[in-house]
Amino acid sequence: MAEYLIVLNKDEDTISVIDVDTKKIIKTIETDYNPHEVVISLDQKKTYVACSLGNKINVIDNDSFEITKVIEHPDFNFPHGLGLTKDGKKLYLASTYSEKIFIIDTETDEITNMFPTYQKYSHMISFSPDGEKVFVPNIGSDNITVIDVKREEVITHFPVGKGPEGVAVHPNNRDLYVANQDDHTLYVIDLETYSVSHKRKIGAIPVRLVFSQDGKYALIPNRESGDLSIIDTQHKLKDMVRPWEIKRIRVGVWPGGVVLNPEGTLAYVANNKTNDISIIDMNELEVIGRIKAGIHPDGIAYLVK
Template sequence: MPDRLIVLNKDEDTLSIVNADTGMTEKTVATSHNPHELVVSRDGLKTYIACSLGNTVDILDNRTFEIVRHLTHPDFDFPHGLGLTNDGKKLYLASTFSEKVFIIDTKTDEIESVTKTGQKLSHMISFSPDGNTVYIPNIGSHNLTVMDTDTETITTHIPVGKGPEGVAVHPDGRHLYVANQEEDTLHILDTESHEVLYKRRVGHVPVRLVFSPDGKYALIANRESNDVSIIDTAQHINGETRPWEIKRLPVGVWAGGIVFSPDGQKAYVANNKTNDVSVIDMTTLKEERRFDVGIHPDGIAYLEKRT
């Protein structure tokens, strides 16, 4: 079985199962209303899909590519960001308008707990590489909520730039990258002190941020400038090592979700308004091709072939 991409087409209530090598859609699956974000389970057997306007989490069986369950809760109000603990036993879900974090047992697929962030527009979920910390960007409060996974409690809120959305920790665990969509900036923080070490300008309305598997690059999808900022996380120049935008690469219209192939050789960018996915060659840092999907693709995930 080939490697596949799972692409969410949020304005036709479907997902596309795409051959990662050829770009051909093998199957289109109906979902609940307005699928936005997704995450593949650690064992690769199922995919969790946050259907934001349907106020449900759909569960896809990756063996049959059929939706097998719809998880709901009275406090789901635009469920959006998703993330898994390192052992895969817990799924964290951010619900944007109810401003709550849900913790779900992935064995039973039942909600275990609900925590209110006390902040405005809690939108995404991002784990530290060691799995001990969860960062939740609050778009309306211009900060990040920090949760401890051992106690499953909030420990603090970190002020950042205006309208944070794309958030990720570098694979070395030392630097936290935050893309602030209302001011077109990237903030890079020390994960221990939460001090802002660097500020960088990026494209217009940065909404997603993903590291390459080796940590060499961070890719930032800039929604309204229709491009991707490529950040060299440790550029060496004039005796200095620093994170630096080395290229701003045009892609389709309204760049959104980004995912890397496991070997880091390719990156895939969902282009919301051109209904396609850009394939970036990470050796040349060039867009090598695009392939068509459904209407307004956004969330995207990579599913490795099963042996």
Template sequence: MKEYLIALNKDEDTISIVNVETNEIEKTIKTDHNPHEVIVSADRKKTYVACSLGNTVDIVDNETFEIVKRLTHPDFNFPHGLGLTKDGKKLYLASTYSEKVFIINTETDEIEKVLSTFQKYSHMVSFSPDGKTAYIPNIGSHNLTVIDVEKEEIVNHIPVGPGPEGVAVHPNGEHLYVANQDDNTLFVLDTNSYQVLHKRRVGSVPVRLVFSPDGKYALIANRESNDVSVIQVEHKVNGLVRPWEIKRIPVGRWAGGIVFNEDGSRAYVANNKTNDISIINMKTLKEEGRIDVGIHPDGIAYLKI
């Protein structure tokens, strides 16, 4: 088995395929214009790349690392966030400026359904651990669109903080974390009532949020403060148990996409303006190295094949 990082270099229209063992680029793939977000299929055979200014989704064969298909649609307008259903059979794509969510069959790689959010700047996609709900943060409407995955219907819009972008549900399924880039806050919501349980200050312009595989930490990439907030989801002090920022790790400039390796021992952060990837040791919670990639890496994925 080999482990790779798939880093999207959005301002040179390429993908860097990085061997995790050597931290060296094994291959560079030319893409459509402005590759922004990326996700690996459930069977690990394909990688989907949203090319936001090319208005396409490039599909990469993970055996050859070649683009084998380019998906387009008249209503793609800055296609961006990507998310897979729990069974891996459907891919959700958020198109920012058309304010639509596209549901793609991953067997045929064809669009099956289009949902209009009617919200401003529908940007990312995140699923609940049970796979029943998808959340779409709408940066300009300061809310989340809630989609019933079984019905493939929009069922709610939840107000959150200003400029939500990073969104993820804790592996326990009980708490929804939202990073609001316009006021540098983290909201923690109850997934049943959508009541805001906690509000926390984080770094400047938080844009991505991911949980460690064991659910112990949430990592938040803070674009303009060039660091990563480490949220311990059950921080215990003076008899209180609550989510708390326990550290802010300096990384490269303009931190963006974050991904963990399979066992959660390391996290990787794409740094847009230093053209590299920070390697974070999750035991020490320190940056232990950098990997040079292309110009302005943003979206990043982990692949083990």
């Protein structure tokens, strides 16, 4: 079994396929213009890459590491956030400037549905752990759109902080964590009431948010401050239990995409302006190495095959 990092180098229009064991690039794939976000199919056979300024989705065969299909649509306008349904049969895409959601059949790689959010700059896709809802941060509207997966339609919107971008539902399926880049905050949202249960200042310009598999930590890269906020989601202090930033780890310049290995022992952070990947030991919460990538690495995924 081999393990790879799939790293999008958005300012040279390439993907670096990096062997996790050797920490070396084994292949460079040329993509369409400005690859931003990436997701790997549940069977690990295909990789989907949103090429935002090229207004295309590149579909890559993970055996050959070759682009086998390009998905296009007249209403793609900065296609960005990607996410898979729980069964892996459908791919959701947020197109930022057209402010629309596209749904793609992952067997045929054809678009089967599309609809507007009616919000400004719909940017990312995050599924609830039960697979029933999708949460879309709208950077320009300072809110989150909620989509019903079964009905494939918008069911509500609710306000958060300024410029929300990083979004993920905690594995408990009760709390939504939102990183707001314009006011440098983390909001924790109660999903029963869509109200803010916790609010924390973190680093400057938080842009992504990823949970460890056990839900113990939320990892938030802060673009302008060049660090990674580690949030203990059940921090205990003086008989209180609450989300708390327990450490801020210095990484490279302009950190962006974050991914963990399947065991949850290592995290990898793509540093846009130092053209490398920081490796973080999740037991010690320390940087233990760097891996070279291409120019402006951002989106990142972990492939096992």
